Amino acid sequence: ETGVTQTPRHLVMGMTNKKSLKCEQHLGHNAMYWYKQSAKKPLELMFVYNFKEQTENNSVPSRFSPECPNSSHLFLHLHTLQPEDSALYLCASSLAAGTNNEQFFGPGTRLTVL
Amino acid sequence: AQTVTQSQPEMSVQEAETVTLSCTYDTSESNYYLFWYKQPPSRQMILVIRQEAYKQQNATENRFSVNFQKAAKSFSLKISDSQLGDTAMYFCAFMKRDAGNMLTFGGGTRLMVKP
Secondary structure (H helix, E strand, O other): OOOEEEEOOEEEEOOOOEEEEEEEEOOOOOEEEEEEEOOOOOOEEEEEEEOOEEEEEOOOOOOEEEEEEEOOEEEEEEEOOOHHHOEEEEEEEEOOOOOOOOOEEOOOEEEEEO | OOEEEOOOOEEEEEOOOOEEEOOEEEOOOOOEEEEEEEEOOOOOOEEEEEEEOOOOOOOEEOOEEEEEEOOOOEEEEEEOOOOHHHOEEEEEEEEEOOOOOOEEEOOOEEEEEEO
């Protein structure tokens, strides 16, 4: 596969469930990002990882827990979510953060919290 | 903090015609980048065009061009010879130079190209 892939593409979960979103990039990048895209709101940056180190947490609630085991993979672990967390979650990657480079986006995971 | 505003939630244009999408931003920075991203229905967001703030010349990419007015903090996107495949959400975004590649997005404009 090429580019940035995300799985699953769709996820429905209850408020007591625990689930994980996966992102993989095949571009040789070293920076990866999680964004939240809600209806009627601008895309919100959630987390930034640069060379596997978290460099930005944009005041995200602790029920969202990111993990970056290597530069190609990024996870978002979800637990005890709220209905207002329903959104499209987008992953992106770029050459190392701080280098003013273009971000390449994945197709997103459409999350519905019941 | 930076803010990006897209004042047109929805627009439509006839195929082959020209349309301009508006974007304004607020920042105290002097070195930054501006982007237009396109998000087609159920498809990945892709970069359309990029402008460096220190360049006076407006960026162009085939049918896409920008009108960058730094003093007015305005960054509009012009699409010439609109095609059905241009139907998408368009997002304007701001990136401060050397600040971790972090993008600040506008709320988006939904563009419909009609046959």
